[in-house]
Amino acid sequence: MSAIPIAPPDCDPPPKDPAPATHRLPRGTCDAHFHVFGPQQRYPMDPRRNYTPHQSTLDDYRRVMQAVGIERGVIVQPSVYGTDNRATLDALRQGGAAFRAIAVLGADVGDDELEQMNRLGVRGVRLNLVNPQMVGLADTLSILRRMRHHGWHLQVHIDLGRNPDALDALGDAPEFPVVIDHMGKLPPATRRHDLMARLAAGACWVKLSAPYRVSAQPSPHADLTALVRALADANAERVLWGSDWPHTELHHGTPSAGALADLLHDWFPDETMRRQVCVVNPARLYGFLEAA
Numbered sequence: 001m002s003a004i005p006i007a008p009p010d011c012d013p014p015p016k017d018p019a020p021a022t023h024r025l026p027r028g029t030c031d032a033h034f035h036v037f038g039p040q041q042r043y044p045m046d047p048r049r050n051y052t053p054h055q056s057t058l059d060d061y062r063r064v065m066q067a068v069g070i071e072r073g074v075i076v077q078p079s080v081y082g083t084d085n086r087a088t089l090d091a092l093r094q095g096g097a098a099f100r101a102i103a104v105l106g107a108d109v110g111d112d113e114l115e116q117m118n119r120l121g122v123r124g125v126r127l128n129l130v131n132p133q134m135v136g137l138a139d140t141l142s143i144l145r146r147m148r149h150h151g152w153h154l155q156v157h158i159d160l161g162r163n164p165d166a167l168d169a170l171g172d173a174p175e176f177p178v179v180i181d182h183m184g185k186l187p188p189a190t191r192r193h194d195l196m197a198r199l200a201a202g203a204c205w206v207k208l209s210a211p212y213r214v215s216a217q218p219s220p221h222a223d224l225t226a227l228v229r230a231l232a233d234a235n236a237e238r239v240l241w242g243s244d245w246p247h248t249e250l251h252h253g254t255p256s257a258g259a260l261a262d263l264l265h266d267w268f269p270d271e272t273m274r275r276q277v278c279v280v281n282p283a284r285l286y287g288f289l290e291a292a
Helices: 058-068 086-098 111-120 137-146 166-170 194-200 222-234 257-267 271-286
Strands: 030-034 072-076 099-103 122-128 153-157 178-180 205-209 239-242
Touching (some): 030 205, 030 239, 030 271, 058 072, 058 086, 058 257, 072 086, 072 271, 086 099, 086 111, 111 137, 137 153, 194 222, 205 222, 205 271, 239 271, 257 271
Parallel strands (some): 030 072, 178 205, 205 239
């Protein structure tokens, strides 16, 4: 008999009652990176996963939206579901026009299925280069070529702290827009890197998401301010903000939604710059009708 895989331990759940932000986010703010997790009986998880999340639904996330002033969001397919996008797509159906999504897809996905995903609000495909998964770069690019007429982009989860040259795999001039998760997990002391050069050239976008995955300090993660500003200085029109709710893989408490939102006021004291990052840039990338 083969051994039964042992499920990894549960990570901590997000707070049931999200703390409000001290400063409301700009009107029309888009959270460019969050996940949903439904009942395991309906949405089974990949046995190869490296964490087990708590059920965290779109209704739960709406309380975060109300607490900090988020009006739009991008649901990112998490690694625990592999290429089974049902939880993400069902949340899109429930959420409607205020939401978009990023899928994880295998090469066997059909054209009709891709077209249906686009109608629902999928706008790109995620490539995970940090956690092991079944989908590689070649298959992901093949899918994006099939959806070129819809302008889908490549979202990459990458760890430039552990592998500083990992962006080389994407080539010098990617054929599709590239969005980098979580500041590329650059070391906080980084001021110059190929990621900044690519931003300056308009060759990629970067998400200022999950500061607790990048910072070497506790909240309010003061060591990230200079890094964030270096990324924004490289190209303010290619920077996005995301909460990373419900903050998976944490086992000693999860961050306050209000505190994460308030970081934007520390990073960008200028209201115009906050609106650029929170409203204008995501509206352009994800195809919202207006920047609000």
